[in-house]
Amino acid sequence: MTQELNGKIALVTGSCRGIGRACGKALAIAGAQVVLNWNESEDDINNVVTEIRSLGGKCMPVRADVSNEIDVRQMFNYIDEVWGAIDIVVNNAGVALSKPFLDSTEEDFQYIFDTNVRGAFFVGKEALRRMQGRSDLPRLINIGSELGYLGRPNNALYAASKAAMMNLTKSWATEFAPYVLVNTIAPGPISTRMLDPKRMSEESLELELNNPMGRLGTVDEVAGCVRFLSGPEATFITGQTLGPNGGAVMP
Numbered sequence: 060m061t062q063e064l065n066g067k068i069a070l071v072t073g074s075c076r077g078i079g080r081a082c083g084k085a086l087a088i089a090g091a092q093v094v095l096n097w098n099e100s101e102d103d104i105n106n107v108v109t110e111i112r113s114l115g116g117k118c119m120p121v122r123a124d125v126s127n128e129i130d131v132r133q134m135f136n137y138i139d140e141v142w143g144a145i146d147i148v149v150n151n152a153g154v155a156l157s158k159p160f161l162d163s164t165e166e167d168f169q170y171i172f173d174t175n176v177r178g179a180f181f182v183g184k185e186a187l188r189r190m191q192g193r194s195d196l197p198r199l200i201n202i203g204s205e206l207g208y209l210g211r212p213n214n215a216l217y218a219a220s221k222a223a224m225m226n227l228t229k230s231w232a233t234e235f236a237p238y239v240l241v242n243t244i245a246p247g248p249i250s251t252r253m254l255d256p257k258r259m260s261e262e263s264l265e266l267e268l269n270n271p272m273g274r275l276g277t278v279d280e281v282a283g284c285v286r287f288l289s290g291p292e293a294t295f296i297t298g299q300t301l302g303p304n305g306g307a308v309m310p
């Protein structure tokens with residue numbers, strides 16, 4: 060445990076596994092009280108809670124579907140009541156779909172954009188409503204993707220949703236300056252259930268490994284970026300994109 064985020068209240072959406080789980084853990088180890096949002100598996104979130112508490116961290120799970128505005132509003136109201144003003148929000152919940160573009164349906168579009176964009180919109184709105192005008196530099200971090208810059212065959216809807224999310228960062232950073240610091244983390248391929256090398260074709264894996272570092276990243280390498288952008292050393296960084304991607308994108 061360290062103390063750099065002592066006294067801070069953080070929310071990580073979609074934290075029952077993968078990158079969200081690692082972010083929740085990293086923020087708690089840095090001293091923040093962490094709200095672990097989940098909507099899928101109670102067993103998984105209970106494991107995260109147990110792990111963080113066993114390390115001496117403070118956390119509480121809150122169930123909400125980020126694509127549901129009422130759920131999101133209730134989650135923020137609950138945090139206000141139980142813990143108080145939110146300081147750090149990580150828009151991490153996301154879904155992906157790999158499909159040839161011409162086979163993509165309206166339902167696919169809705170599935171991807173509901174969570175990745177509507178969810179970021181609802182969470183961002185509740186967060187920024189609470190963060191605006193404050194003098195203690197609250198943080199909002201969107202988890203984008205390198206595909207938000209690059210696009211990718213068979214991933215057009217996912218890539219477009221991430222581009223939209225990454226653009227929200229820029230508008231929010233401008234509109235809420237100088238009070239709220241808003242940034243994107245745009246990971247390259249990270250080994251999680253969303254991108255599981257064991258379930259990938261050789262061709263897809265080769266595509267993912269095609270970065271200067273020649274490997275997949277880890278969830279902890281993304282969580283380290285979240286921790287940095289949430290901390291006392293990142294007070295002059297806003298509207299930026301940090302890319303744990305092995306050098307795949309050099310903007």
Ligand SMILES: NC(=O)c1ccc[n+]([C@@H]2O[C@H](COP(=O)([O-])OP(=O)(O)OC[C@H]3O[C@@H](n4cnc5c(N)ncnc54)[C@H](O)[C@@H]3O)[C@@H](O)[C@H]2O)c1
Pocket residue numbers: 072073074075076077078079096097098099100123124125126150151152153154155174178202203204205245246247248249250251252253254
């Ligand atoms: N894994 C990668 O290679 C990679 C690369 C770039 C960006 N990302 C992004 O990182 C984020 C986390 O991805 P991951 O790899 O950990 O995937 P994952 O599938 O392991 O985790 C996604 C999480 O989001 C949650 N979630 C999904 N829909 C939700 C909803 N409507 N409400 C609340 N929670 C919801 C899931 O329950 C899960 O906890 C996503 O936004 C993803 O797009 C992942």
